[in-house]
Amino acid sequence: MATLLTINIVLLAQQQINTSVYSQLWFVDNGIVDRGDFLPESMFLPVMVHLKTKPIELLVLPDRVQISLPSSGGMAFDDALARAQKFIDKASIGFKVVGVNVGYTFHDNGAPGRYMQRAKALFIGQNNPLYEEFNGQHATAGITLRKPVDENGHLQIDIRSGRAMHNGTPLYGNQEILTLNASQEYIVDSSEGVGQALQRIPSILDTITALVDRFEAGLPGGV
Structure with missing residues (x-):
């Protein structure tokens, strides 16, 4: 089973x-969030801003902005994406690269081994x-795939073993698990x-969801 995490x-x-x-006042005055949306984990420091609210999570560093979107999809995802666009419009920051990062894990009801x-x-x-060197019981294997897409863009997929975290909490008993991380970037x-x-x-x-489904269906032993 493939699970979308991030x-x-x-x-x-x-x-x-x-x-x-x-x-905080800037985010409220520019209509990104309301006064009651801020969660206690939010931080506003001279060198870093971590906006954490139920509608959207956003990190501002001196060299980049990172925006986390809900993995549940639906109206919450559409709302967060609209707030992200509003932040970018209001912030007046010049950007040179836009990347979309998606993280999946593969497991059988939390058991990663198969x-x-x-x-x-x-x-x-x-x-x-x-093969002889890496065919032991505890050996793992992975792959990195990369190709150009659209104009000035590329898609990269990394599939390998790793440990999964969600909101800072280890998942699946902190066991090693098969992960797929996809990144599509554009130069702007x-x-x-x-x-x-x-x-x-x-x-x-x-596109990434379809690739995940194809990968899972094509694994030796079936889905």
């Missing part, structure tokens, strides 16, 4: 961001010259380019 947007700035501008073994059988076959040179990249996010998620 969706986030990373925007790399053209120049250093003055993070002190983005106070997927780990099936992935290893796919990635390390007997014809692989390293204008606010219009940023907007176009954000508009592609729903179709990017559809």
Whole structure:
């Protein structure tokens, strides 16, 4: 079973961001969130802003902005994406790269072992010259795939064993588990380019979901 854990947007700035501008009052006055939305984990420091609310989570650093979107989809996702667009419009920050990062895990009701073994059988076959070295019981295998997409963009997928976290909490008893992390990035040179990249996010998620389904169905031993 594939489980979607994380969706986030990373925007790399053209120049250093003055993070002190983005106070609680700034977010309220610009209609990003309401006064009652702030959660206790929010932090507003001279060198870093971590906005944490139920509608949206946003991190502002001197070189980048990271926006976390709900993995549940539906109206909550659409609302968070609209707030992200509003922040970008109001913040007047020049960006050079927009990346969409998506994280999945594979497990059988929380048990990761079967997927780990099936992935290893796919990635390390007997014809692989390293097969003898990495065919032990506790050995794992992974792969990185990358291709150009659209104009000025690329899609990269990393599949490997790792430990999964959600909201800072280890999952699946902190066992090693098969993870798939997908990243689609675009080089941009204008606010219009940023907007176009954000508009592609729903179709990017559809593409990645289809790739995850194909990978899972094609693993040795079936779904």
